Amino acid sequence: MARRTIKVDVLARVEGEGALRLVIDGNTLREAELQIFEPPRFFEAFLRGRSFMEAPDITARICGICPVAYQMSAVHAMEDALGIAISPPVRELRRLLYCGEWIESHVLHMYMLHAPDFLGYDGAVEMAKDHPDIVRTGLTIKKSGNEILRLLGGREIHPVNVRVGGFYRAPTKREFSALRDDLQRALDASLGTVRLVAGFEFPDCERDYELVSLGGAGEYPLNAGHVLSNKGLDIAPQEYDAHFEEYHVKRSNALHSRHTGGGAYLTGPLARYSLNSALLSPLAQQAAREAGLGPTCNNPFRSIVIRAVEVVYALEEALRIIDAYEPPDHPFTPAEPRAGIGYACTEAPRGMLYHRYQLDHDGSILDAKIVPPTSQNLPSIEDDLKTFAPLWLDQSDDRLRHRCEQAIRNHDPCISCATHFLKLDVQRI
């Protein structure tokens, strides 16, 4: 077969900069590699010497799409290091803030980044010309998530209200009540989203992943829980380093992760759902069933359906928290510095996010380790390509390229987090 080289300068609709390279020899896929050239920003280095109180504001800047995830993992890890217990109302408010981010981030991904793949458009703006109602519905639901972030966080991107021990200010009951109608409307609309995305065409692509997610805390996981896997792992976040390791590959400014002694694993919606689907609300469970999901899911193309179900859940959860809300006596537990080491895992929209900090006696950071979900997922994304791309080799280069992009977008990779932007280079030898 004649050798063919295809280059696409941009894999679009992901957050960050990177490239994909496929080498095809006749009917055999020789290589599938993700190259990450998002320039490194060295957060773990310049956190050294900063105060523990600055970590939530600084680490938020790792990612403009999921700053709350960074703030949550940072404050929980600091509280672990300082031996601080947060109050139950603060715990609920954090869950509410995280729901806001899940809604905003998931809807952005579903409607603006992922759905255009299934409906055959370059992007949401192009899609809006033929399907204005679909795009408008998405924007309405997304806005309801951002309203939570704006009220409780102060603003949508890089919220200012999160602090170690709690919040700087707890909003009033009245302020929250003002969100209620919009959230209720968004919840009704989100059930339509589940129906919409369940009707997309999914290739029959399943893999036997090791799925890793928080769980075991009696609730669908956001801020708390053990690190569980479908292969029997059950550890506390404090034990993370003993079970997972990061490694550095030449083509990538993002570190990759693997299960020590094992291999690639996957975090994110597939993992969260497969390990915790019984903990979803009855309405979300019903929506999942009607969308054709079983109790677990191993088809990454269906991750969009799980995101839609998680948005239903997050909206219900937000309404539940707002309805039960009584402002706490103290918006935060005061934090006194001391030497120590603290760990936390929380569930960012795209997967589990691990933080570890070592603090000096004055509360300054001696050492920081941050493992974003996309670093953990990169090896599995490459394995997806190695497994699925051979099934599509008989398709045209254009179609093959599009399928591979879609396979990457299934995992909503945030390359800015992991170090942005994919260039696809297909070589046929």
Add this chain to the structure above:
Amino acid sequence: MSKPKLAVWKFASCDGCQLSLLDCEDELLAVAGAVDIAYFPEATRGVLRGPYDVSLVEGSVTTLHDAERLKDVRKRSRFLITIGACATAGGIQALRNFKDVRDFTNIVYARPDYIETLATSTPISAHVTVDYELRGCPIDKGQLLEVLTAYLNHRRPHIPSHSVCMECKARGTVCVLVRGTAACLGPVTHAGCGAICPAYNRGCYGCFGPKETPNAVSLRTALQAAGMDEGALQRVYRTFNATAESFLKESNSHGA
């Protein structure tokens, strides 16, 4: 008549400022109706050829490759507008400018020899002519819409350059410095956020960078009285706008 072409470019950044455009839920489709979104990889695979009427540039320059790419963006853009603290002042990643970047690479990466990076993170204006700089970490989406509308209609943007204090007054927030509840950079910080932090019982931490003619020396006493020691004074100016001239100068006057 064809519509003006809008392009959105990314350099070293968190994507938050370009996300601000997608966060304009009520206005996005109107914006998309007024311009051709010609290049915006975070939102679309579609690419229209330049030249571009307005380029929004996010992020700072941290690699040689990006320095070259930026020159090309400038050549293909009629108006180039930087969005956010990274593009305008080097961003949080400019903290490397105060250290040896090789140490940073060693701390983060197992194989530092795989990493190509410059010793400094520099704003866009250090490399090419910039037509307008929009401040903030992140930018305010209302201000983004104002700047876009202004350039598309060939008028000057109306973006006040006074301090955050004016926004506290407009909002009716009692001064946190006067109340003695928090150390606050509001008096030296560029307006635009709507004075969010003081409304949430905390001091401004300067994420919009310096206002026009700031007087950081005069603010010192108040910050010290609010409990900031030398280390804290240096750190607060060395965060998201560390290379902005007046913040840089003030941070160099302090240190543990």
